[in-house]
Amino acid sequence: MKAAPAKSRLGSRGRPEESRAAILQAAIQEFARDGVAGARTDAIARAAKVNKALLYYYFKDKETLYGAALDYAFSQLKDHMMQILDRDLPPGEKVRTYVATYFDFLADHKVNRDLVQREMMRAGHGSPHLQRIAKNYFQPLFLRLGQVIHAGIASGEFRSVDPLHFVPSMIALVVFYFTSAPVMKTVTGFDPLSPERVAERRAAVLDFISAALFRHEGERR
Amino acid sequence: MKAAPAKSRLGSRGRPEESRAAILQAAIQEFARDGVAGARTDAIARAAKVNKALLYYYFKDKETLYGAALDYAFSQLKDHMMQILDRDLPPGEKVRTYVATYFDFLADHKVNRDLVQREMMRAGHGSPHLQRIAKNYFQPLFLRLGQVIHAGIASGEFRSVDPLHFVPSMIALVVFYFTSAPVMKTVTGFDPLSPERVAERRAAVLDFISAALFRHEGERR
């Protein structure tokens, strides 16, 4: 049953899984806050309450640790969203549920969204993780979403939008609100991240997307 | 008449304005590519073909130089967009022109959009430039855009959207496409930044926004 030896990870073999996990979580936090270039390995070690050399015991180098942080964040996001896509729902409901769920996920996972956003920026200037991330996490979601939209168009429920543009547009509406929140707070004086504003935004996004996606009465094609 | 002494900035007083400008432009490039944390002052000096000490002659420190880079990029953007807002156009045309112009500007100014995006991320974790940037550049644009939208609603041309959400949504649709381009290229296999795709996206964004903004026949309110 391997009873947990209380606390004190001191000494050795005091639960390696836990040490590795602590490092990974600390890394996620630091990388999300400061980026790969800005994050400090010393700070990660300190936050994980572990000697810095242990980072290099579990991970080859900073870049590899960053890659592991990305995998954690992206697979968490993918798993969460795939659940929605697996549901048996009509296209319109599925898209709306997807957007709502994605919105809620980002609202609740600041670290995740920061990390993802940071990596998207880095991808533009050559990230060694781009290929892996895109293929493993984004592509599956993107393909499935594309199918849903095509189904909606075929059934006449949707306008004949191009998924290649519509999908990024949906994501943009959700993601960008959080990205721009600090600036918007200064500009407007209101806190865009307060529960009320977030709820409002959720509704606005769904409204915006619905207006752009669903066919209106008397519309051609 | 001060005839330009050909080249050779060597020696001294070989046109200070030019040195300063060279440093600033180099800084903009480097900061856009690598962020504040990732950019190297040595690299900036090298790119500007200037001794590193000269950076500190014209700018207090790295952070100040970064601030100057931000001011350059943001004011360039603001000036460009204000021209549109100053035109005498009906609300619908003005919004569409604004979005199209913004889109074209970002398509043509990769460095600018990278710098802006990076600063938005940084704002979330306390940037010393946030206040200034928000007040000087974003707020004026935001207020003017809000007025245009209110006018469109009042005239019955627009649905009664909330500018506080609609404006960020518009910006999101334009900005995010470029942010996600590298990832989308890997996911889809197509290059989202090819002239044809960019033109397509421009049309898609205008379509998306129009569909969400303009009132449709037989709509309540």
Added chain:
DNA sequence: ATAATCTAACTAACTGGTTAATTAACGAGA
């Protein structure tokens, strides 16, 4: 005893920033 886990102390390279000296444009006086 052995091998996995973990740490204190160290290092080599890098990085932002400084210093002291050098160069040349400018202007005042001879």
Added chain:
DNA sequence: TCTCGTTAATTAACCAGTTAGTTAGATTAT
């Protein structure tokens, strides 16, 4: 117009603090 001191512009060399990564040894479960 020539000369020379003053001052802005510019640089080579340097420095102290930081940073990713290493090493050699300690700890402990089995």
